[in-house]
Amino acid sequence: MVRIRFAALMGRLSQSRASIFEVAVVVIFAVASVSPWVYLARSGFSKFQINSISVFDSDESKYAALRHGAAQCIQFINNFLPEDAKLLVFRQADFAYYGKRPFISFEDPKLLPLYEQATAESASQFLQGLGVTHLLVPDYAVPPLYNSSVAELLSDPKLASLVFEAQGYKVFSLGNISRARVSGLALSGEWFTSSLVRHLNPAWQVQNGDGTYMFANEGHPLSDNISLERLYAVYGMAPLDIAPSKAKSDSVLIVDTESSYFTVSGSLRLSGSASLYLALYDGAGRYLGLRHMWSGLAKNRRVTVSGASIAGAPVHSVRPVIALDGTASAEAPKIELIKWEGEGVKESDGYDPITAIAAGWDFPRADVNPVFWGRRLVGTKETVGFKQLSSHQYWMKSPVQQHSDMPNSIKFRASGRGLFTVNILFACMSVDCYGSYAAGEFFLSGGEQSVEISNIEIERLKMIETGIVDDVRGKRRVTLPEEDKSMLPNRFSGKLNVRLEFIAPVSKAFKRTKYQFVELNVSDIVIE
């Protein structure tokens, strides 16, 4: 029987310094012992990246709800690839347990001849001979992905085409795909590295939160706000460091309005661990996020660099950057960044609502009234220095909750006379969905003459890498009719109303998802 001698203990504590010391030692031990639990319980949950809702579901449902590349790719494969698709997986563990398609591990001895193939073409033929139709590639360094012809296969869109990507994990489809090269950027010049990275002194090299370093092409101003914080601020919420108007784009590759298919291929001399990313920028030169392309690990030797990705609006341009891990160094990179023609590659045809419904997906709807609080602006005939029209974001408790009680207008002033062009950028982000659809109406009213713009067709855009959430962004350039020019006053006070209908495809596993993240941005207003 346990008896607590509380009173005696307290009495002793009050009388004896020795006891207090002893208590202190025990407390230190206890804190030291408890702190890992607290830390790990917290980091464990974030590491497992699972929301608080689905923890009581089956393992499969919980896994499907993970905001992790492997989980999303497997979800995609299970839902949208044909039953007879066969995958070559470069990370077997997750797929063997959660995947529902035939597969072969990259470690399977049957693949020994694959690693002896001299060319990407012969590697492709060998794999097709084994019945492999798709490849699942992780976001970390796996030797065959930079030491064999498999690497070249992944950067040749005529042989293997990217069909889905999520946070660095990628699903490629094997086969002969017709795709023509549009443009390329040879990146064999000198690459600049520096450890002078500070928020107020932006240099080319930046330290990532996990201790890795990145560097980009030399000789061009850092117009894209890369800084320690911004690497994680993938929603464009942080203030700009450098005005977009100063942006130069001669070291970047421009993305069309339509999504584009990119590949990197080449080699570099590597000592240590490195990854190659594409840094994404919007039309105003703002940094949007990173897209993983390749990872490698070598001890002072040349390795193959290869990878593929897709990007579409609002991504306007991409720039390759290399992240170096710890003391790693990379020399003499000879890398080509190539844009290929075509529709790019979709996440999946299955995201078409009809197909998705047929697949058993659910489509909750929400009418939301996003809110803008704009800064005071003074426009000119030039581009208005609309650095940041602050955005508002909020969480919906459920996908159908109304937020009509919030103000839904933005007021701004602009001077000048001419044609107003308003670019509206918005993003609907759903934490727990692969992607989302958005449709909306936009109204612009200005001065005494109110001009209504409606029935704007919102482009359905490709998924944008945003770190932890997927999103779909719409962009619409609205030009006032010529005859309305005269109506516009010199000084313009406008009001922008936005009503957005939010439609998100939600799988059965996500039905109980409560939190949807909606963000709207007005990126800039141009007066022509």
Add this chain to the structure above:
Amino acid sequence: MLSKFFEAVLYLCSFLPFIFAVFGVAHYSLRNGGGRLLALPIGLCFGPVLLSLVLEFFFAGFPRRSDAFYVTVVLSIGTSLALLSLVPMRKSLVAALANYRGLFERQLGLIDLSLLLLCLGGVVLALATAFLLPLRENDPLEYASTARQLLLLKDSTQYPFVNTDVSSGYYGPWSHGLGYINLWVWNGLLGDQQMGSAGARLVSSYYVFATGLALLSVNWGSLFRGRLISALLYIGTPIIFVNAISSHIDTIRIATFFLVLCLFYCYLLEKSNSLLLLSAFLSGLALYTHSLNLLILPLIGWVWLLHERKLSFGFFARGTLFIFLALIVVVPRYMKNVEVFGSPIADFNAVQVWQVESLYFEEWLRLARRLDSWFDRLFFGVGKGLSQPDRFGLAYYVFFVALILYVRDVMRDGIGAWRRFFITNSWTGYFFQISMIFMAMVIVSWAVGLDSFIKNERYTLTIQPIVLAFSIPIVVQKLKEKHGKD
């Protein structure tokens, strides 16, 4: 949710016959010495492993039968063993229970009670977290997939799965015994065909609890508070906690490793034949959980030699018997491994693709694990316990403090006192010897350029309970002596 919870409880309850069986035998063997308290953690730890062994026997001998067949025969055998083990000693069982009642019947102060609650809280947190989160870590997923294949085939002769034609593409070149994997299979046999987050997910946390209880039960001459803090620090070791919630194999490996060594010390004290036989058989079960537990044999060999101080016929005879009994459990597996991999234990050489020179897998392994330069191997390899407190906790720091205190105490006896380091007459001295031998093996392997002991941070964990069982009681005792208070 509730059904899953009951399913998990049912799964854990299915261990009980085997736990009772091992507990009964252990209690009988330990009845005369101070190690009586060890019987319960030994039962908790080796009971499920025995279940795995029985299940493998039937999977190998009677393959492709129905689930009900395996469940029935395994539970029948477990129940029979439990009855055989417990009925003859039902009277002494009352005494056994009294031992544990005595352990907690002492007047626990607020501090001790808090420490005890923290220990229990840690285990409950680990259990709950493991229960709630999906399986995600690489190795546990691989073990679970292996178990799924075994469940589908119901034939353990197909293991390891290097022929992917029989395993639906799954490639699992594991050379370990099925001690842990069969606990997942058992979960599937009991009804959870998906082998989701129910019972099997809890096994790793269960073994953390068993090790914590073992730390409370050993070193019975030391202060209870010291043992409590040892258990608490073990449960709170970050990487142990992560392993527990992610269902890693290591907690079962470490628990079996620790308890076999503790049991062997009881043998050294009492020199009873039953303890020798039990230690040897349980060493076999420990080997059956993980190949790395093969370390038990050289460690026991060294401390046994130090204890005996001379090579006699009797020593060789008992040693041979010990090795024979230990290996008999795993020899079939080792023979299969030789057939499949060319060696009894396979690691890097198990995967043929890794041998392709042009792929540079060895370079990748060394760089990814930060073992490229000699300094890296020393600092991040040999010195893992100190250089990675975020993973190993405070254990190795406390260990060095305790080491200084211990050496100072021993050397205080004057010239020739160093000989006491080689005498095994206390738990502290025994744990000191084990720790030193293990570390010597690590350092020697590093010096000759081998990565075997340092390539994986989990390997350093092997002696974590021993490090704690050695150091914490010393420090707590010193504090007590200094301040003269309980």
